[in-house]
Amino acid sequence: MGDKVRKVSYIQAVNEVLRQEMERDSSVIVMGEDVAGGGGRPDKKDAWGGPMRLTKGLIFEFGENRVRDTPISEAGFIGAGVGAAATGLRPVVELMYVGFLGVCADQIFNNAAKMHYMFGGKVKMPLTIMTATGAGLNNAAQHSETVYSVFTHYPGLKCVVPSGPYTAKGLYASAIRDDDPVIIFNNRPAMGLRSDDHVPEEPYTIPIGKASISVEGTDITLIGIGYTTRLCMEAAEELESDGYSVEVIDLLSISPLDTETILESVRKTRKVVIVDEDYPRCNVASDISALVAEEAFDYLDAPPKRVTPPHTSVPYSRALEAHWIPNKDKVVSAARQVLE
Amino acid sequence: MTLTTSGIDSKVLISMFRTMITIRRFEEQSKREADSGKLRGLHSSIGQEAVPTGMCAHLGDKDFIFGTHRSHHHCIAKGVDLRQMMAELLGKSTGTNKGKGGTMHIADIDKGMLGANGVVGSNIPVSIGAALSAQVLGTDHVSVVFFGDGAANQGALHEALNLAAIWKLPAIFVCENNRYAESTPFEYAVAGGSVANRAAGYDIPGVLVDGQSVLDMYEVSGEAVGRARAGEGPTLIEAQTYRYHGHFGADNPLAYRTEEEEEHYKEKDCIKRLTDYLVENAIATTEELDKLDQEAVESVAEAAKFANDSPFPNPEELFDDVYSDYPKGALVAGMQLDGLPDPGLVTPPSS
Numbered sequence: 129m130g131d132k133v134r135k136v137s138y139i140q141a142v143n144e145v146l147r148q149e150m151e152r153d154s155s156v157i158v159m160g161e162d163v164a165g166g167g168g169r170p171d172k173k174d175a176w177g178g179p180m181r182l183t184k185g186l187i188f189e190f191g192e193n194r195v196r197d198t199p200i201s202e203a204g205f206i207g208a209g210v211g212a213a214a215t216g217l218r219p220v221v222e223l224m225y226v227g228f229l230g231v232c233a234d235q236i237f238n239n240a241a242k243m244h245y246m247f248g249g250k251v252k253m254p255l256t257i258m259t260a261t262g263a264g265l266n267n268a269a270q271h272s273e274t275v276y277s278v279f280t281h282y283p284g285l286k287c288v289v290p291s292g293p294y295t296a297k298g299l300y301a302s303a304i305r306d307d308d309p310v311i312i313f314n315n316r317p318a319m320g321l322r323s324d325d326h327v328p329e330e331p332y333t334i335p336i337g338k339a340s341i342s343v344e345g346t347d348i349t350l351i352g353i354g355y356t357t358r359l360c361m362e363a364a365e366e367l368e369s370d371g372y373s374v375e376v377i378d379l380l381s382i383s384p385l386d387t388e389t390i391l392e393s394v395r396k397t398r399k400v401v402i403v404d405e406d407y408p409r410c411n412v413a414s415d416i417s418a419l420v421a422e423e424a425f426d427y428l429d430a431p432p433k434r435v436t437p438p439h440t441s442v443p444y445s446r447a448l449e450a451h452w453i454p455n456k457d458k459v460v461s462a463a464r465q466v467l468e
Numbered sequence: 469m470t471l472t473t474s475g476i477d478s479k480v481l482i483s484m485f486r487t488m489i490t491i492r493r494f495e496e497q498s499k500r501e502a503d504s505g506k507l508r509g510l511h512s513s514i515g516q517e518a519v520p521t522g523m524c525a526h527l528g529d530k531d532f533i534f535g536t537h538r539s540h541h542h543c544i545a546k547g548v549d550l551r552q553m554m555a556e557l558l559g560k561s562t563g564t565n566k567g568k569g570g571t572m573h574i575a576d577i578d579k580g581m582l583g584a585n586g587v588v589g590s591n592i593p594v595s596i597g598a599a600l601s602a603q604v605l606g607t608d609h610v611s612v613v614f615f616g617d618g619a620a621n622q623g624a625l626h627e628a629l630n631l632a633a634i635w636k637l638p639a640i641f642v643c644e645n646n647r648y649a650e651s652t653p654f655e656y657a658v659a660g661g662s663v664a665n666r667a668a669g670y671d672i673p674g675v676l677v678d679g680q681s682v683l684d685m686y687e688v689s690g691e692a693v694g695r696a697r698a699g700e701g702p703t704l705i706e707a708q709t710y711r712y713h714g715h716f717g718a719d720n721p722l723a724y725r726t727e728e729e730e731e732h733y734k735e736k737d738c739i740k741r742l743t744d745y746l747v748e749n750a751i752a753t754t755e756e757l758d759k760l761d762q763e764a765v766e767s768v769a770e771a772a773k774f775a776n777d778s779p780f781p782n783p784e785e786l787f788d789d790v791y792s793d794y795p796k797g798a799l800v801a802g803m804q805l806d807g808l809p810d811p812g813l814v815t816p817p818s819s
Contacts, residue, residue, distance in 0.1 A: 157604060193604055199634070204593050204627030211597020214582060215532060216605060219597075234624075238587050239594055247575040247583060248566035249789030283790050307792040337794075384794065 133326045138319045141293035141327055142182045142258075145300040146220065148331045150190050153218060156304055158183055159196040159205055160222030167197030179224045180260055180319060202232035206257065210239045210309075213255035218304055223259040226313065227270040229278070240309040241284035253284075255309040256300075262315040262355065262405065263453045269441035272449075274405040276353070276412050279311050280383040286310040286336055287383040289354030292323035295380055298334030306336060315355035315405075339386035341393070345375035348399040348463055351390065353379045353412060356403040356435075356454060363459035372467060382412050387419055394420050398429040399466045403459055408436040430466045435459050474683045478751045484525055484682050485746065485757065488517040488739050490764040491541045494550060497768045498540065498557060498571075501775075502717050507557050510571060513541035515712035518738035519644050520545035522685025523612060526693040532580045532598040534591040534613040536644075537572045538711070539584030542614055548576045550767055554775035561785065562778040568789065588649075589615060589622030592641070596628045599637035599696075610696040612640040618649025620663045629704065633670040638696035640689075641704045644679065646711040651724040664706035672702050679707030680736045683745070710734075 136144070150156045164187040165176025177184025187195040198205040202223060209221040223232065236257070243251050261274040279287045286308050290296035296314070303310035334340075342357060343364060350360035357378040364374035375393055379386070394400045400420055404413035413434040420432045437452050474481070495514045502510040516538075524533065524545035535542040543553055548564060556563030557571050564576050575583035582598060585591040595613035602609040619625060620643055632639040643663045647654045655661065667674025673695070677688045685707060692703035710733035714721040721730070746752040 155605075196635075199627075199630060201627040201631060203624050204596070204631045207590075207593020207624065207628065208597040208600050208631060211534075211582070211594035211611070212600045212604075213597070214577075214594070215598040215601040217601050234587060234590050235593060238590055239585070243575075243583065244792060245789050246565065246569045246573045247577075248564065248568045249792065250565070250577050251575060251582070252792050286791070308794075384791075 133324070134329065135322045135324065136293050136327045137322050138290070138293045138296055138314070139181050141297040142300060142314070143184055144329075145297045145331070146183060146186060147189065149301060149304045150186065150194065152331070155216060156218045156220065157194045157196065157212070158186060158220045158222070159198050159209065161198055161200055161224055163222055164192075164195050164197050178222065180314065180316065182222070182258070182314075202228055203235055206232040207235040207239065209255050209257070210235055210243070210253070213240075213253050213309070214243065214251050218254045218256070220256045220258065220304060223257055225271050225273075226259045226261050226275045227273045229275060236279075236285070237282050241282045244308065245284055252307045253309045254307045256303045256312065257309070258312040258314060260316040261313045262317045263437070263442045263449055264317040266444060266446050266449060268444040272442040274313070274315075276313060276382050276404075276406045277410050280385075280412060280415070281410075284309065285383060286381070287313070288336055288381050289313045289379065291352065291354050291357040291378045291380065292318070292321075292325055293327050294323060294325035295334055295340070295378070297327055298332050299336065299380065301331055302333040302336050305333070310336065313354060318355045318358070334380065337381045337384040337386060339380055339389040340378045341389065342376040342378045343374065345373035346397055347373045348401065348467055349375045349377060349393045349397045350459065350463065351377045351379060351400065351402040351416060353382060353404050356405055359403055359454060359456050359459050362456040363463060366456070366460050367463055367467075374463075379412075385415070387423070390416060390419065391424050394424050395427045398427055401433045401435060401459065401462045401466055403435045403454055405437060405454055408434065408439050411436060433462045433466050435462045473749055474745075476683065476686060480525055480686070481742070481746060481751060482760070484521050484686065485739075485742055485752070486760050486764065487521045487524075487545050488682065488742065489761050490550070490767065491517045491521070491544045492739060493761070493764045493768045494544060494553070494771070495540060497554070497772050499717075501554070501557060501772065507559070507571060508717075510717045511538035511715065512711065512713040513538050515733070515737070516644055516646060516679070516709045517541050518682035518685050518742075519642065519679045519707045519709055520614060522682045523640075523642060523689040525686055526689050527580065527610070527612065529578065529580050530607070530609045532582050532595070532609065532611045534582050534595040534598075534611070535584040536588070536591065536615055536619070537584065537586045538616070539574060539614070540571070542584070543574050543576070543581050546581045547579045548574065548581050550771035551774040552576070554771040555778045558775045558778070559780065560775055560778035561781040562774070566785065566788075567781045589619035589624040591615070592619065592622070592624045592628040596632045596637055596639045599632065599639035600635070602638050603635070608638075608697045610638040610640060610693055612642060614642045614644055616649060617643060617645040617647065617654045617658060617663065618652070619643070620658055620666070629667075629670050629672070629702070632702040633672050636699065636701035638699070639702040640692045640696055641702065643704070643706045644709055645706055646709050648711070648715070648721070648724070650715045651719075653724070662706065664704060667704040672704060674704045674706070676706050676708070679709035680733070680738045680741065682738055682742050
């Protein structure tokens with residue numbers, strides 16, 4: 129690429145794309161709990177800049193009309209996001225943790241997901257919801273979940289999981305410009321990490337519904353979702369030192385799902401391991417496992433394998449949580465079982 | 469402008485009469501269609517015509533309203549086409565929602581009707597989003613949500629009232645208190661015995677109004693709309709009304725209420741009262757009103773003919789409008805045409 133590689137953290141990438149999209153389109157607004165912080169106090173503006181600091185500084189550039197601190201009232205403000213999206217705005221709404229889904233599920237599943245279809249296509253729903261996922265910070269069962277499956281279950285929603293700063297920036301831009309409701313899952317433990325990727329300063333988009341092949345190989349396909357792509361890459365490095373040629377797919381979109389890229393890869397490598405931090409029952413990994421079994425069975429040398437947490441809530445104690453969460457060693461071990 | 473003793477222009481009064489009689493004739497026809505097996509489950513709005521009529525008389529196409537599972541009267545008051553409405557009830561491709569929504573989800577964004585909603589209370593937060601759009605974009609449009617006394621106990625109402633109040637949104641909350649949430653009486657389910665009084669907790673106006681009087685409804689609506697347009701924030705209106713039929717088609721309301729009670733409310737019928745007012749004050753003659761009624765009957769009959777003559781959607785339309793932008797031909801589990809139900813299943817059962 130010639131020029132110096134521009135490394136930024138995930139948080140910086142998201143903050144940058146939000147700023148750029150708000151500059152680009154005056155109908156983009158941001159709301160959620162503490163997205164500025166210090167709500168209404170002129171001397172305390174931007175006290176937080178978002179619970180994950182994703183929205184830091186935006187209120188100074190775009191003002192209180194477009195950057196709105198909300199009460200802790202998810203059904204209220206996510207519902208308001210739905211209504212605003214239907215009537216001319218492009219709201220970006222933050223649901224602090226995906227574990228809080230339960231208090232606003234009706235608005236997401238019954239209204240955001242269904243209105244376009246239910247109203248015969250006459251109402252558009254350019255709503256973006258960003259939310260935090262991920263275990264590893266000893267935050268226990270309600271603040272550590274990774275819940276994709278219930279969102280992907282609903283027709284009408286689009287769901288994306290950036291794997292690092294570069295994909296975050298491009299997927300956010302696409303989500304905000306999309307006329308359908310898009311849920312963006314941010315892995316919290318990975319938010320502070322910089323990636324080695326070059327993140328261009330100028331705006332760009334990454335298409336929703338398209339997976340990316342992080343590294344090509346011929347012996348086995350490892351499929352990652354967001355942060356677990358990183359685990360797949362680390363596992364690939366170890367497996368390659370044993371002489372295996374590993375292909376890694378960075379799924380990026382979990383709805384719509386890029387079935388073509390998955391099937392093409394698996395038909396080539398004949399083996400697949402899917403790594404998903406969501407609970408194992410009815411998750412994206414099981415969906416892909418079924419897809420591969422139904423559509424590529426004759427190509428397979430071994431049954432598809434899933435690496436997921438056990439079917440328990442996320443435990444608090446670091447001694448237990450370390451066992452719960454998928455890691456590189458679990459991916460390597462699963463891959464070896466499939467390869468051998 | 470001809471002011472009447474009510475202070476309302478006579479043209480507006482006649483127009484409201486036309487709206488209310490059209491709603492009633494439409495609902496009578498809907499029931500006939502349902503009774504003949506062409507649609508299942510019908511939440512009739514007969515008895516409640518005055519509430520949206522008095523409110524929507526103040527609104528234009530750019531103002532938004534939001535409804536409930538019982539919303540035919542909201543749609544008609546907001547000017548949604550009767551033919552498309554009836555076609556939607558019958559699940560036809562010419563319906564407002566192309567047959568994808570049905571009686572509980574009629575929407576017409578061009579008329580500012582942003583949808584009936586089958587989940588009690590669900591539309592209340594959505595409605596303040598339309599008010600938020602108006603505020604952010606700097607228009608003077610207002611957003612009105614209608615909900616029942618059942619929804620008064622949903623947390624969604626509290627959250628939306630609070631947000632609308634702290635942001636001073638141009639939002640109007642209209643509780644159509646028809647005294648029953650399905651079979652559960654208002655006095656059993658609503659603590660404090662008042663929805664309007666709950667406004668006090670948010671420091672916004674809470675107004676109790678006789679929802680069987682379109683004149684009263686028109687007046688309080690005008691004040692609320694005026695406040696909203698002037699940037700003075702939300703209003704909560706509790707309109708006391710009554711549904712003449714059961715909760716849905718097959719519900720016998722006498723299982724939970726008395727004939728005496730029904731008679732009491734029917735004596736205060738909103739159409740009868742407006743008729744009497746117009747005749748007594750020489751604003752219209754009985755003959756003129758009968759003629760408007762006859763016109764309503766004819767336009768509803770025409771709507772029913774249009775709906776019955778319209779085609780059902782093609783099977784391929786099943787996959788339309790899942791997303792506004794979606795890679796065509798993308799393989800998604802279940803998005804193939806194989807295994808569609810036998811067309812016989814969509815034929816209405818014979819009555």
